[in-house]
Amino acid sequence: SYELTQPPSVSVSPGQTARITCSGDALPKYYAYWYQQKSGQAPVLVIYEDTKRPSGIPERFSGSSSGTMATLTISGAQVEDEADYYCYSTDSSGDYRLFGGGTKLTVL
Amino acid sequence: QMQLLQSGPEVKKPGTSVKVSCKASGFSFPGTTVQWVRQARGQRLEWIGWIVVGRGIPSYAQNFQERVSITRDMSTSTAYMELNNVRSDDTALYYCAAESGLYCTSSSCPLAFDIWGQGTEVTVSS
Numbered sequence: 001s002y003e004l005t006q007p008p009s010v011s012v013s014p015g016q017t018a019r020i021t022c023s024g025d026a027l028p029k030y031y032a033y034w035y036q037q038k039s040g041q042a043p044v045l046v047i048y049e050d051t052k053r054p055s056g057i058p059e060r061f062s063g064s065s066s067g068t069m070a071t072l073t074i075s076g077a078q079v080e081d082e083a084d085y086y087c088y089s090t091d092s093s094g095d096y097r098l099f100g101g102g103t104k105l106t107v108l
Numbered sequence: 109q110m111q112l113l114q115s116g117p118e119v120k121k122p123g124t125s126v127k128v129s130c131k132a133s134g135f136s137f138p139g140t141t142v143q144w145v146r147q148a149r150g151q152r153l154e155w156i157g158w159i160v161v162g163r164g165i166p167s168y169a170q171n172f173q174e175r176v177s178i179t180r181d182m183s184t185s186t187a188y189m190e191l192n193n194v195r196s197d198d199t200a201l202y203y204c205a206a207e208s209g210l211y212c213t214s215s216s217c218p219l220a221f222d223i224w225g226q227g228t229e230v231t232v233s234s
Contacts, residue, residue: 001170033220035153042203042227043145043153048211048220055210086153096169097143099153 002026002091004100011106018074020103022087025068030090032070034063035099038083046085047072077107110134110208112142112225119231120194127190128228130204135223137185138162140207143221144178144189146200156202159187194232201227 004024012018022032031050035043045054047063050070060075070089074081087100115129130142143158157168159178166178172191180187187204205221212218 031218037153042224043205044224045220045222049218052211052218052220054220054222088153088155095167097155097158098169099145099155102152 002093002098004087004089004098006085006087006100006103008101009104009106011108012077014079014107015076018077018081018105018107020072020074020085020087020105022070022072022089022100023068024070024089024100026092027065027068027070027089030094032063032065033088034070034072035086035088036081036083037086037102043086074105077105079107081105082107110223112204112206112223114202114204114225114228117229117231119233122195122232122234123193125190125192126194126198126230126232127188128202128204128230130187130189130225132185132187132206132223135206135208137180138182139209139217141217141219141221142178142180142187142204142206144176145203145205147203148197148200151200154200156189161187191230194230196232199230199232201229203227 034047036046037043046061050065051063062073064071084102086102113131120126144156159166175192177190204225206223
């Protein structure tokens with residue numbers, strides 16, 4: 001079955017750039033979305049359609065996609081950005097949505 | 109204020125059914141799509157399915173197709189997710205999410221789910 005693959009964890013120091021990747025064979029065809037989930041809270045949309053940032057999301061969050069990999073970049077990561085990040089896209093049949101396995105971002 | 113308000117926690121015995129509700133307010137319910145997602149404790153988010161509210165057309169993940177039904181009631185702006193024949197591994201926090209419409213263009217909406225409910229805890233135990 002189709003999967004979106006993310007690294008389990010990424011760690012950076014405050015002020016550094018964090019990059020979280022998501023790979024999937026159908027990503028050249030379908031958009032990637034990114035959700036942030038802090039402990040005990042519902043997910044929050046931080047990027048949609050590969051590169052677009054919803055209102056209220058800080059400019060340090062950006063997205064890109066090339067070939068079979070989408071990337072969420074947090075430029076100048078802050079302690080409050082510590083969370084689990086999930087990519088989300090469409091499977092290869094085009095019929096279903098799915099989430100990646102999630103990446104735990106540590107900023108310390 | 110755009111929000112989704114979900115029903116309260118449920119405790120069910122294996123083999124029974126559970127129905128969770130999700131009431132929308134502050135945005136266009138007929139114009140949205142509502143999806144359902146679950147998360148077992150400490151685990152990843154798992155997509156269950158969605159319903160295009162205006163047309164009433166649901167779509168389900170393959171893992172749930174045989175057991176789930178997603179519906180909506182336009183008169184109360186409420187979406188529902190019913191899971192049948194529940195088992196212990198269905199124990200999870202169930203979320204509904206909707207698209208506010210803020211990011212739609214004149215021709216399409218990006219299916220960017222920017223409004224989430226607070227989650228409903230479902231526990232399956234004998």
